[in-house]
Amino acid sequence: xxxxxxxxxxxxxxxxxxxxxxxxxxxxxxxxxxxxxxxxxxxxxxxxxxxxxxxxxxxxxxxxxxxxxxxxxxxxxxxxxxxxxxxxxxxxxxxxxxxxxxxxxxxxxxxxxxxxxxxxxxxxxxxxxxxxxxxxxxxxxxxxxxxxxxxxxxxxxxxxxxxxxxxxxxxxxxxxxxxxxxxxxxxxxxxxxxxxxxxxxxxxxxxxxxxxxxxxxxxxxxxxxxxxxxxxxxxxxxxxxxxxxxxxxxxxxxxxxxxxxxxxxxxxxxxxxxxxxxxxxxxxxxxxxxxxxxxxxxxxxxxxxxxxxxxxxxxxxxxxxxxxxxxxxxxxxxxxxxx
Ligand SMILES: Cc1cc2nc3c(=O)[nH]c(=O)nc-3n(C[C@H](O)[C@H](O)[C@H](O)COP(=O)(O)OP(=O)(O)OC[C@H]3O[C@@H](n4cnc5c(N)ncnc54)[C@H](O)[C@@H]3O)c2cc1C
Ligand code: SF4
Numbered sequence: 270x271x272x273x274x275x276x277x278x279x280x281x282x283x284x285x286x287x288x289x290x291x292x293x294x295x296x297x298x299x300x301x302x303x304x305x306x307x308x309x310x311x312x313x314x315x316x317x318x319x320x321x322x323x324x325x326x327x328x329x330x331x332x333x334x335x336x337x338x339x340x341x342x343x344x345x346x347x348x349x350x351x352x353x354x355x356x357x358x359x360x361x362x363x364x365x366x367x368x369x370x371x372x373x374x375x376x377x378x379x380x381x382x383x384x385x386x387x388x389x390x391x392x393x394x395x396x397x398x399x400x401x402x403x404x405x406x407x408x409x410x411x412x413x414x415x416x417x418x419x420x421x422x423x424x425x426x427x428x429x430x431x432x433x434x435x436x437x438x439x440x441x442x443x444x445x446x447x448x449x450x451x452x453x454x455x456x457x458x459x460x461x462x463x464x465x466x467x468x469x470x471x472x473x474x475x476x477x478x479x480x481x482x483x484x485x486x487x488x489x490x491x492x493x494x495x496x497x498x499x500x501x502x503x504x505x506x507x508x509x510x511x512x513x514x515x516x517x518x519x520x521x522x523x524x525x526x527x528x529x530x531x532x533x534x535x536x537x538x539x540x541x542x543x544x545x546x547x548x549x550x551x552x553x554x555x556x557x558x559x560x561x562x563x564x565x566x567x568x569x570x571x572x573x574x575x576x577x578x579x580x581x582x583x584x585x586x587x588x589x590x591x592x593x594x595x596x597x598x599x600x601x602x603x604x605x606x607x608x
Pocket of ligand 2: 390391392393394407408410414415417418423424425464568
């Protein structure tokens, strides 16, 4: 049985108190929300904070604020997010992403903030201490070599958050709070393409809120590739959002990819679609362009070439759903398929 290492546990009651503790404790402290990512990582000694600062009892982290835009507390559990009518009706891409994270039990604990700050993943890293010790560890923790790209000085572990690409496509922003003040950043700017230093969030900052822009006239969706339809981390996530004119012409669009780099990112797919109607040819051209940006590495599930090969298929599914095609049968096939 893997045991947790010793740590100190702090349970602040307010965002200001949590920020103060983080500032005082320095890099030895980490936030814990649902703990569904961090605690298993601690058991495997991938992350070994000396102090955990719990967000569970922090007031003001689980609110929602409606209106034309929508603000979601970073401490909302994913099941709470899924249960919000405005998310299901107006921000479909986020709803589809959140419903596909892990299992219903994990979504009862796992939070939106934790999902956005999820550690990157890799076959050589997501192993217990003894396994990693046997290969002399790796660049991301305790070692000198990246076993995926041995000449690389950079870790290429995979970003595996489902909600981030959906929120990037929706044009959402996050609020980060520390003792130095607060700042709002687009979700797309929260990440960098670096498997170790994958967040632009400073260690003393708390992600308190996700702010979604007004969605009137917008459609959105999220398509996920994973091995087990019941639950699994994504090995590809495609998120699309678009505002269509009455005749079906795309006025504005965004297409984001997840799980094909160390960060989720916005592609140029949306720009390519602007001013055009979503014909099969336009969709195929955009899908090819978006897929060219996907650079999966051989460090997660499935054959890497096949993962690259199916990117345009998934972008096509997403854009057809945005067009208004009934994609239920395709979704069911993917969910049921034991790939
Ligand atoms: C079996 C299994 C399957 C999973 N499948 C998926 C999946 O399919 N898709 C997916 O996206 N995830 C998956 N996960 C990962 C995880 O369950 C979710 O991402 C969850 O939403 C993480 O939230 P949490 O609150 O538990 O995060 P925690 O574990 O509490 O924290 C994760 C990280 O975020 C930081 N953090 C947490 N909250 C904040 C905040 N408010 N501000 C700043 N930093 C913060 C922590 O310091 C830590 O670094 C899976 C996990 C397991 C164990
Ligand atoms: S990509 Fe390389 S450095 Fe990063 S976790 Fe995997 S093996 Fe380690």
